[in-house]
Amino acid sequence: MFRFRQFSVSHSRSTMKVGTDGVLLGAWAETHSAQNILDIGTGCGLIALMAAQRNPTANVTAIDIDQASIDEATENFQASPFAERLQALQTDIQTFSTQPNAFQYDCILSNPPFFTETLLSPNPTRAAARSVEGGLSFAALIESAARLLTPGGSLQIILPFQEAPHILGIAVGTGLHLLRRTDITTKATKPPRRTLLHWTNQPTSAPILHNQLCLTGANGNRSEDYQALTKDFYL
Numbered sequence: 001m002f003r004f005r006q007f008s009v010s011h012s013r014s015t016m017k018v019g020t021d022g023v024l025l026g027a028w029a030e031t032h033s034a035q036n037i038l039d040i041g042t043g044c045g046l047i048a049l050m051a052a053q054r055n056p057t058a059n060v061t062a063i064d065i066d067q068a069s070i071d072e073a074t075e076n077f078q079a080s081p082f083a084e085r086l087q088a089l090q091t092d093i094q095t096f097s098t099q100p101n102a103f104q105y106d107c108i109l110s111n112p113p114f115f116t117e118t119l120l121s122p123n124p125t126r127a128a129a130r131s132v133e134g135g136l137s138f139a140a141l142i143e144s145a146a147r148l149l150t151p152g153g154s155l156q157i158i159l160p161f162q163e164a165p166h167i168l169g170i171a172v173g174t175g176l177h178l179l180r181r182t183d184i185t186t187k188a189t190k191p192p193r194r195t196l197l198h199w200t201n202q203p204t205s206a207p208i209l210h211n212q213l214c215l216t217g218a219n220g221n222r223s224e225d226y227q228a229l230t231k232d233f234y235l
């Protein structure tokens with residue numbers, strides 16, 4: 001069972017399991033300099049909680065279209081040591097980003113919907129939350145997030161490796177500049193399954209930091225690199 005070092009996440013009413021994708025993004029994301037963080041599609045609140053734990057001064061807003069997820073995230077937030085810095089709101093990112101005088105964020109995180117229609121869950125709630133066909137396109141996600149970034153702010157996401165060329169093109173068209181990319185493999189002999197991406201909205205001449213992370217070692221256990229990345233969260 002996944003546990004934070006400082007608190008545990010409730011699974012009593014969860015329809016979304018705490019998964020590797022969320023753990024990876026929450027541990028990999030650059031959050032230390034942000035004062036206001038937004039988590040899009042928060043589910044049970046995992047990434048928002050990790051951001052609050054990693055940055056002891058940041059205020060974190062978590063949004064999701066599913067009210068049950070917001071209820072669960074709120075419960076988990078209230079049970080954490082960071083409750084006063086966390087809030088969960090039931091809304092979609094397109095509506096949220098186009099409100100008059102919409103608040104802006106230094107750092108936006110998302111483990112976005114990515115299942116295609118051929119991979120939809122039979123559970124309607126899960127399908128709506130996890131599918132692009134459920135209402136949120138990659139373009140809408142990137143464009144909405146870009147509107148909410150402060151100057152110099154960052155957008156950081158995790159998505160399937162095969163979607164990276166498509167979403168990188170969208171980001172360029174939205175005025176975002178890639179800073180970091182980490183491709184995730186489950187085994188050294190396997191092709192990448194996921195990609196972590198980090199953009200800023202200000203031009204930069206810095207070279208893109210592009211590397212690879214393998215999740216398992218030769219013995220089948222978590223690799224040393226994966227353990228190092230997530231050491232503050234796994235017990």
